[in-house]
Amino acid sequence: MSSPATSSDREKVVSKLPGWLRQNLKIRAAQRGIEIQAAVEQGIRDWCGLASTTTSVDTSGADSFSTFLPPGQWDDFRQVVADRRISLIQGLAQSVQLWLDTHPAPDVERPEITRRIIVCNQKGGVGKTAITAGLGEALAEDPNTLHSVQIAKALTKALRASEAGQDDQVTGDPLDIENLPGLGLRVLLVDFDPQCHLTNQLGASPLPMNGDSLTNHMAGDPKGDLRDLVVSIDDAAFGGRLHLLPACNDAFLLDVRLSAVRAREAALERALAPLEADYDVILVDCPPSLGLSMDAASYYGRRREGEKPGQSGALIVVQAEDSSADAYELLTTQIEDLRGDLQIDVDYLGIVVNLYDSRRGYIATSSLQGWVDIKDPRVVGLIGDLKEQKEAVRMKQPLLSYAPRSQQAIGMRALAREIA
Template identity: 45%
Template sequence: MTAPYDPTDREKVVAKLPAELRKELKVRAAELGKDIQDAVTEGVEAWRKAKGRPVVDTAGGTSFATYLPAGLYGKLKQDCKTRSVSYNQGIAQSIRLWLDSNPSPRPRPARVTGARRIIFGNQKGGVGKTSVSAGVAQALAESGHRTLLIDFDPQGHLTKQLGYPMLDIDEASLAKHMLKEAKGGLSELLVPIKGGDFEEHLWLLPACKDAFLLDAKLATTKAVRIKETALEKALEPVEQEFDYIIVDCPPSLGYSMDTALYYCRTRDGEEPNASGIVVPVLAEDSSADAYDMLYDQVQDLIEDMDIDIALLGFVVNMYDSRKGFVATSSLDEWRNIGEPPVLAVVPELKDQREAVRVKKPLLVHAPYGDQADVMRTVARRISA
């Protein structure tokens, strides 16, 4: 049978929906590994065939946007008119119908290895580790996962971009906890990130300038293996509070990176690829050179400590095909590697730059833009 519309021809649609319905949709879609636009499309198609659907309370609704096939969008508007319901109500009923028809899967068994640990690293600076790690953490939290986002870079770009102050150099910090120089618990340093549909599911561990001293102090310690295990020991007290711990790593190959790589290793009893490293890159040669150095560091640590570290994939950031052959051929080369795979390609758009400028999370500033959707794609792929 021929589809009444071309599924590749979609147009943006905007409705006013209550926050709880939006959150439920995003969580369920993530649980089932489905794009939000596909979930809404299925709901609209089912709603058009259904009769007598109950009214959904849309009071206090705020903006929600997605993409529907152009032909289906027009049919939905006509059906709403025929049934004497508002367009917002038609969308709300469609989503409610999809949720009712697609129940949450059975919860997975409780983890015995703590939170899943994903680090974002690349020796080269300026590739977007901070923006990608922050966006993916927001997307995971938006999907209902309790997520901790750690600024492990002494430059503190992540902390500042989200509008939070760095920890004072005389205060307790992650580095001091790693070196066993801090008083109090690490959980006292965590800050809830407000806004968006991820609120109450996302926390930040801010950066502190004392992290500049971390490599030197780790290098001079006499304790056996503290260089590799320091981050894990520091985070151990808070792990059971979270589903995911996301680490924005510094652009270096020093001891700090070693301890982050050890932290994301596959632990005994943990499923393959549950934790690991995501490598943000650009579609150009210097990113490839930097990845070669990072790959060598990973392999050296694997052999030295007899561990497994999963390379989860690349995120090609700030991609613009208009840059010509250098960009397009480089993207092809990243894809041709095969393993690890390219998880997603982030288009070069203004959304992220604007979010940084106004010091807001991307999924608050531009929650329905193409870059936000890519962050959700990466989150869905690493959580599958």
């Protein structure tokens, strides 16, 4: 039942565990940030220290399970199991269950101040909507389920490969992927674009022109409670934590209506303030505009009193081509002007290079290098131009539930952790 391991201070042991218990152990160890072998070691030690056996565990369907334990622990454990007259499999199952019972899943870490992330670039077609949706989905995923995540060093590796002109198409080497629990945050996606792309992509209906809308609330002419307009993205992966405030075509008139509003830069904040207590993160999908609506979005994302730097602010989505660079300059100039005029802090959360394909040659790779060279804000995400996102849009489904193991989904989860 045991054989020497390559490690000098541990030995490999082989037994059996039911699949459900093995999966619970795997998830809980990841949630607690420890190795499975350390959890099993502690569970066995604590179980052997009990005066008697614990409640019997259903071990039907148990199959092979191996781990590494300190030398001698497995032999001592076998003796205790024999003394208590139960099977070795039952003793191991009770030990693992004891560790699970005494090490509950940690609570989701929630921000003291609701985070407000404005996803922006005045250039259309760069994929702001896809990034808004994917990031929101990644932030809301089930914390009691493991999801494939591209680890930080993989992003660095991909950036370096692209800089060198290599075709490392964010391929996701298995060694660069970790299975981690979802972040489990309560997320509101705000479709602030009159084109309603976010609303349509997630399978919701745009709000009717003759009804209530975010535009009405910002213009000081509400027709009801804004909460009544919010819809849930009903998917098991998000457990009721992901919501959407749909757009309305009346947002095409927003700048005109805001021109008659006092303190118009605070209009979005006034409208969304009643909803903030219900969410950990609010993501605003901004229109491709440099008008008053963008001022209102930038002001909403400003750093509030008592808020740590980098919690809220602007996430800028670009592509690896020249026109994105021109648009970036216009956007940052507007944000800097607003900072100076109103004496506020608007943090840059980073740059996401979206729809990247190194096979497009020098233009793509050299443009990516240009984004990397900026340094502040730094590149926090590199998302490939792959088919799964387009398919999810066509199917009107969230990317992370339609193709949860796709490279784009893995990259979205990495982005969520980069800015978390």
